[in-house]
Amino acid sequence: MTKKEFIEKIKPLSIKAYQEFGILPSLTIAQAILESNWGKSAPNNMLFGMKWTESCGYDFQELWTSEFISGKYIKVKAKFRKYDSWEDSIIDHSKLLLTKRYEPVIKSTNYLEATDQIKKCGYATSPKYTENLRNVIETHKLYVFDWWKSPDELLTTNFKWGEFWSKSISGVKIEPPSDFYPSILSMATNLQVVRDLLNKPITIVSGYRTKEWNKYVDGAENSYHMQGMAVDIKVGGISTCKLAVYIARYTKFNGFGIYNTWLHCDTRDKFTIYRG
16 A cells, blocks of 8 residues: 555545544544554554553554653553554544543644644653654645645635635644634735725735744734734835725724834724834
């Protein structure tokens, strides 16, 4: 089985787990790839290297494995679960992540958060577990299976959903949580009004930001960008001061930060304007 075939076989099962349990498909697929070596080391359909316990409801198999203990890898023999199928293995994996211990993983809204939290919650002992998961996800573009909308989907005549996505250190753009969609759609609708008045393209410099990206760009600690309530824009041939006048007059934005080359706009409750 090729790598592509493995992904295609496990993809529908992972998407089903996402719909039923809320586990990001990219995380499920990446963990299965690492833990089973692309399905080559999955005795008795064990895709995730999950240890056996008396109360787990499964039969066990004894296998040799490597554990990172006291700064080095050592070989140990341990009991692992046996499954009737890959789907059975994925369901059991999802149920494990639904336990209190892995709550931060379930709350993750993108693969960067999920791969960070799965390691912090103690799923694996490898110090490079998060890095390895991210490498697999980014190399094979597994993050696209997490998207609930296409980045090319139009919100208005001239603004696409993807224009409001967060940048990231890895270079992969991150989709906003679905809860932020109404707010972002409202901002796009307001920007479209000004775009039509000016008859000039409006460039989105920054829309939604993940906490990681907001920190990287030295954004405000409680930035409206992280809540999907802010957008930074610029228009060629128009000063930011003049652009601010149009935005303030014809839209429902209340917060404005006037910078040399771009304008910050947000939907806070109280009218605020400042010089950046």
